[in-house]
Amino acid sequence: MDIGIKEDILAIITTEKELVSSGTTPIFYARDEEEKERISLLLSKITLGMIHDLENGSYIIVRH
Amino acid sequence: MFEYAHIIIPSIILGVFSRLSMLRSDYRQYPSYPQGVFSHITLGIVSASLGAVAVPALAEKEFAAVTFLALAAQQFRDVRSLERQSLDNIEPTELVARGTAYIEDIAKAFEARNYMTMLTGLVVSIVIYFLERRGVSVNLSVLAGFIVGFAVIIYFNKAIRRETVQDIADVRPATITFEGPLLAINGVVIMNIGLKASRKIYQENGIAVEIIPKNENGIATLGNLGQRQAIQHNASILLGIRKDVDEPDFTPIARRDPHTGNVVMAIVTMEPDVECLVQAVKSTIVLESAKRKPLDSRVGRKAAD
Known part of the structure; x- marks a missing residue:
């Protein structure tokens, strides 16, 4: 059987350090918008998750 | 030829024809061709035969033979779960899933089509048997059986046509x-x-x-x-x-x-x-x-x- 994590935030990618804190979900800090896009893309390819924009400078990756 | 050949053979032929008329491997490629289609044709022959022999069996006072119909029903329920299982198994390989409701619908359709095949065989054999007992010649009653059989096939095809x-x-x-x-x-x-x-x-x-x-x-x-x-x-x-x-x-x-x-x-x-x-x-x-x-x-x- 295939076991994996679904319907869960797998990673947070942000440029705004002070807005995000997490106990369990890994946070990736990006220096600028471009780096944020790039990290998100790489992470989404690895996790097969989808990138969602929270419009506060943070992206989250969710596996649906 | 054996005694009931003129009843059983036309019934089986029309039964199988009825199954074939409902067996289309179109863009959905389901049933898959060639293996899937062949297994369904074979099942169609089995169910047409079951429908065809019921009346001659009764005529021979072999009442136990009718229980075969119950056996057939059991068999075709298995067809449904078989189809469901196989579609469930390939579901993770679809880029866009069919969904369980669609799978259930396909499985149901396959079960129902086998029943229709059986019923076609049954109706044809009833028509031929009773016309012959009423004194109609064998050739004429077989012809009538064919006509009624085709009418039944057309009716069934209309009856199961689904809306889009x-x-x-x-x-x-x-x-x-x-x-x-x-x-x-x-x-x-x-x-x-x-x-x-x-x-x-x-x-x-x-x-x-x-x-x-x-x-x-x-x-x-x-x-x-x-x-x-x-x-x-x-x-x-x-x-x-x-x-x-x-x-x-x-x-x-x-x-x-x-x-x-x-x-x-x-x-x-x-x-x-x-x-x-x-x-x-x-x-x-x-x-x-x-x-x-x-x-x-x-x-x-x-x-x-």
């Missing part, structure tokens, strides 16, 4: 807009697409439709998640979806406008042709398991006006 989405709703092209990261179709928000590159692909190649139910029955049916999944699956198969497993952004999602019950769906296809998308959605079958008819009840009619 165009019978319950209008389908129109719709426009895709973005409100920040939110993908909206005709103002209905579908999903949050974070990646800018994906948004660009949607804006350039994305096509969308709005499905407008004709009445309350249509609203209830299209609200069913299985029905919407079937529409997504059908559209992606017919138009060729531009997506791979690591691109969940391009999974087509049909969402409902909660105010009106209209359903909107966006999809990125290999060939962005919105007219074809409209046709693909229209030709999707209405799932038996999704169909609801609130207007058939007094409460439903009253609530509708």
Whole structure:
């Protein structure tokens, strides 16, 4: 059987350090918008998750 | 030739013909060709034979033979679970899933078709047997059996014909807009697409439709998640979806406008042709398991006006 994590935030990618804190979900800090896009893309390819924009400078990756 | 050959053989022939008339391996490629089709033809021969021998068995006072029909029913229930299992097994390999409701519908159809084959055989054998007992010549009663058999086949084919989405709703092209990261179709928000590159692909190649139910029955049916999944699956198969497993952004999602019950769906296809998308959605079958008819009840009619 295939076991994996679904319907869960797998990673947070942000440029705004002070807005995000997490106990369990890994946070990736990006220096600028471009780096944020790039990290998100790489992470989404690895996790097969989808990138969602929270419009506060943070992206989250969710596996649906 | 044995005594009942003129009853059994035409019944089997018409029974098998009835199964063949319902066995079409079209764009869905289900039953799959050639193996899947052959196993169904074989089962069709078995069920036609079972229907054909019932009357001669009774005529010979072999009442135990009728229990074979019960055995057949059991057998065909297994066909249903077999089909369901096999479709469930290949479900994870589909880029856009069929959905459990669609699978259940296909499995049900295969079971029902075997019963129809059996019934065709049974009806033909009854006609030939009784005409012959009334003194009609063998040739004439076999001919009558064939005529009735074909009528039954035509009737069954009509009776099991399923509605398509165009019978319950209008389908129109719709426009895709973005409100920040939110993908909206005709103002209905579908999903949050974070990646800018994906948004660009949607804006350039994305096509969308709005499905407008004709009445309350249509609203209830299209609200069913299985029905919407079937529409997504059908559209992606017919138009060729531009997506791979690591691109969940391009999974087509049909969402409902909660105010009106209209359903909107966006999809990125290999060939962005919105007219074809409209046709693909229209030709999707209405799932038996999704169909609801609130207007058939007094409460439903009253609530509708």
